[in-house]
Amino acid sequence: xxxxxxxxxxxxxxxxxxxxxxxxxxxxxxxxxxxxxxxxxxxxxxxxxxxxxxxxxxxxxxxxxxxxxxxxxxxxxxxxxxxxxxxxxxxxxxxxxxxxxxxxxxxxxxxxxxxxxxxxxxxxxxxxxxxxxxxxxxxxxxxxxxxxxxxxxxxxxxxxxxxxxxxxxxxxxxxxxxxxxxxxxxxxxxxxxxxxxxxxxxxxxxxxxxxxxxxxxxxxxxxxxxxxxxxxxxxxxxxxxxxxxxxxxxxxxxxxxxxxxxxxxxxxxxxxxxxxxxxxxxxxxxxxxxxxxxxxxxxxxxxxxxxxxxxxxxxxxxxxxxxxxxxxxxxxxxxxxxxxxxxxxxxxxxxxxxxxxxxxxxxxxxxxxxxxxxxxxxxxxxxxxxxxxxxxxxxxxxxxxxxxxxxxxxxxxxxxxxxxxxxxxxxxxxxxxxxxxxxxxxxxxxxxxxxxxxxxxxx
Numbered sequence: 001x002x003x004x005x006x007x008x009x010x011x012x013x014x015x016x017x018x019x020x021x022x023x024x025x026x027x028x029x030x031x032x033x034x035x036x037x038x039x040x041x042x043x044x045x046x047x048x049x050x051x052x053x054x055x056x057x058x059x060x061x062x063x064x065x066x067x068x069x070x071x072x073x074x075x076x077x078x079x080x081x082x083x084x085x086x087x088x089x090x091x092x093x094x095x096x097x098x099x100x101x102x103x104x105x106x107x108x109x110x111x112x113x114x115x116x117x118x119x120x121x122x123x124x125x126x127x128x129x130x131x132x133x134x135x136x137x138x139x140x141x142x143x144x145x146x147x148x149x150x151x152x153x154x155x156x157x158x159x160x161x162x163x164x165x166x167x168x169x170x171x172x173x174x175x176x177x178x179x180x181x182x183x184x185x186x187x188x189x190x191x192x193x194x195x196x197x198x199x200x201x202x203x204x205x206x207x208x209x210x211x212x213x214x215x216x217x218x219x220x221x222x223x224x225x226x227x228x229x230x231x232x233x234x235x236x237x238x239x240x241x242x243x244x245x246x247x248x249x250x251x252x253x254x255x256x257x258x259x260x261x262x263x264x265x266x267x268x269x270x271x272x273x274x275x276x277x278x279x280x281x282x283x284x285x286x287x288x289x290x291x292x293x294x295x296x297x298x299x300x301x302x303x304x305x306x307x308x309x310x311x312x313x314x315x316x317x318x319x320x321x322x323x324x325x326x327x328x329x330x331x332x333x334x335x336x337x338x339x340x341x342x343x344x345x346x347x348x349x350x351x352x353x354x355x356x357x358x359x360x361x362x363x364x365x366x367x368x369x370x371x372x373x374x375x376x377x378x379x380x381x382x383x384x385x386x387x388x389x390x391x392x393x394x395x396x397x398x399x400x401x402x403x404x405x406x407x408x409x410x411x412x413x414x415x416x417x418x419x420x421x422x423x424x425x426x427x428x429x430x431x432x433x434x435x436x437x438x439x440x441x442x443x444x445x446x447x448x449x450x451x452x453x454x455x456x457x458x459x
Contacts, residue, residue, distance in 0.1 A: 010172045015253050018245065019261055020180040024326030025241050026266040027187065029115060030234040032323050033295045035270040036277045038226050040288035043218030044210040047227060048271070050219070054231035055263050058448065061440045062237045062405050063259040065412035068424035070246025071255070072416070076338045077101050077243040081411060090415050097407035098240065102334055104400030105239035106353075109331040110360040111392050113164070116324035117156030118296065119317050121146060126314030131300050136286070139301040143293065147368045157361055161354045163325060168332040169350045172248060176329055183322050190319040191269060194276040194312060201306045202279025210288060211274045225455040228448065233397060235266055238404025241330040244337050254426050256433070276316075280306070295320070363388040382457075398456025406449045413442035 012018040039047045073080025082095030125131050125142070134142070146152060167179045198207070232238055249255075277295070280302035281288050290298045299316065303309040332353060339349030367374070367387035377383035377391050386394060412421055418438065422429035425437070 010248060011250050012248050012253075013173055013177055015250075015258070017177045017181065018249060018253065019258060019265075020184045021176055021326075021330070022242065022245055022258075022262050023265045024180045024184050024187075025245070025330035026234065026236045026262055026327075027269045028234075028236075028323050028327030029112070029119075029320065030230065030327075031266065031270040032191075032273040032320055033115075035230060035234065036274050036288075037290060037294040038230055039211065039274060040278075040281075040290065040294065042223040042226055043215040044288070045212045046214035046216045046219050047223055048211060048274075049214055050224060050227040051230055051270075052267060054228050055235060055267050057440065058228065058405075058445060059231045059235040059237065059266075060259050060263045061437055061445060062408055063235060063242055063262060064255055064425060064437065065408050065421075065441055066237060066242035067246035067249060067255045067259060068421055069408065069412060069416070070243035071249045071251070072420060072424050074247050076247070076334065076341055077240045078338075079341060080243065080247065084411075084420075085415055088415055088417060094407075094411060094415060097404075097411065098243070100400065100407070101238060101240035101243070101404040102338065104396050104404055105241060105331045105334050106357075107360070107392060107400070108239060108396050109328050110357045111364040111389060112324065112328055112331070113160050113357055114153060114157050114361050114364045116160040116321065116328060117153060117158075118146065119321040119324055120159055121152065121156045122296070122300075122317040123314060123321055126310065126317055129310060131304055131313045132310040134301060134304045136298070136301040139304070140293070140297050142300075143297045150365050150369050153365045153368065154362070157365065158358065160324070160328075161358055161361075164328050164332050165350050165354045167325075167329050168336055169347045171346060172333075176333060179329065180326060183326050187269075187319060187322045187326070190315050190322070191272050191276065194316055194319065195272045197308070197312055198276045198279040201283070201308075202302075203282040204279050206282040207277075207279030208275065210278055210282065211271070221455075225452060228452045229397060229401075229456065232401045232405055232452075234270060235263060236327070236330075238401040238408065239331065240334045240404070243408075244334045245330065247337070256425055256427065256437075364392065394456070399453065402449050402453040402456065406446055406453065409441040409445045409449065413438060413446075 012021070069080060069084065070077070073083050075083065077098030078095045079098070081098035082092050085092060085094040167175045169175065170178070236242060277299060278288055281294070281298060284302045286298050286302060288294070300313055303313045303316070306312070332350060335353045336346055336349050340346060367389040372387060374387065375383070375385055376388055377386060383391060383394070418429050422434050425434065427434035
């Protein structure tokens with residue numbers, strides 16, 4: 001049996017720090033920024049129910065698979081999948097599946113760092129009082145001014161990347177573990193406080209009704225695709241970080257229980273974020289289907305004129321910044337771990353990775369302003385108006401992530417032996433739980449993920 005570590009990697013100090021780190025990775029902008037506006041565009045409670053079903057039937061089984069594969073191989077995803085495939089006398093091409101997940105995660109962090117920079121900019125604005133007493137028009141103008149200023153975007157992108165470098169370069173225990181033990185409690189405290197404030201100061205009745213009372217009249221095929229895509233993006237499967245974190249996981253940790261905790265915490269954050277946002281939106285008669293601008297335009301305007309709104313705005317964007325950071329450090333760790341396997345020193349690896357992220361991230365920065373009319377893949381149907389940022393976003397979210405999840409399901413279900421995967425999952429290979437999980441990853445999940453992939457490509 002392959003050991004839990006490669007001799008280079010460390011193990012997590014405790015199950016709790018591992019859970020904090022993996023929940024921190026899962027709980028990102030996808031929960032607090034993306035989930036509310038997707039719910040707003042897809043019938044509120046109906047979308048929530050479909051999303052929760054996707055997390056239960058897709059998210060948890062694939063998180064279990066990623067963690068089990070990672071712990072079994074004890075290396076980075078490409079090396080782990082190649083090693084396990086070789087031990088099962090399967091094709092070494094499976095290493096490329098792990099490599100694709102690593103590439104997807106890297107490309108995501110290139111534009112994620114730009115959006116993370118937005119959150120830091122808004123924290124600065126909120127702390128100086130620049131967002132106090134603004135209306136919707138002013139809020140929109142502030143947002144547009146940020147996106148139209150490449151120098152300001154580049155500055156905050158640099159700051160966000162520098163924070164990542166400062167954390168990840170200190171290693172697993174001195175950097176990531178120490179960071180998540182501070183950041184995750186901060187995130188939960190801020191989120192719960194904002195939800196309580198929203199229910200008191202906003203229109204709680206209408207906000208909760210929208211979030212939890214299904215309106216199936218607005219459900220379309222696209223709703224299911226959005227819910228499945230959100231489950232992938234939010235829980236964080238298909239981008240190598242779960243597998244990398246799993247490589248550091250001691251054998252004493254029960255993977256099915258841990259995967260369930262991760263998914264439950266991730267979904268809870270998304271729902272609490274909705275409870276924090278929608279009461280304010282309805283209190284001021286704003287649209288819950290505003291799109292991405294819901295968080296950066298609508299919410300500041302909604303909060304600004306309420307009692308204590310200035311403090312709430314600053315707290316909200318601190319929350320967003322923390323969520324972005326706990327996700328991005330996991331993606332940085334994937335690359336750092338890959339470098340360490342090759343005998344590279346951690347600090348130079350992280351710095352080089354950050355420089356590459358910065359350079360590629362400029363494509364996103366410039367696509368928001370000076371290159372906004374440049375459509376690099378306009379000759380491909382569906383990409384006619386996609387900017388460089390749009391292309392990166394679509395290729396990773398609708399192609400890279402589903403492909404990564406598909407390969408993980410196929411690898412766990414068909415390549416790894418039943419005995420080895422059951423051993424990693426601490427399950428009886430002939431028991432009902434394992435047989436149900438095995439059936440899901442072998443048959444329904446690949447079909448569902450393929451449908452998601454086709455739907456995303458042909459959208």
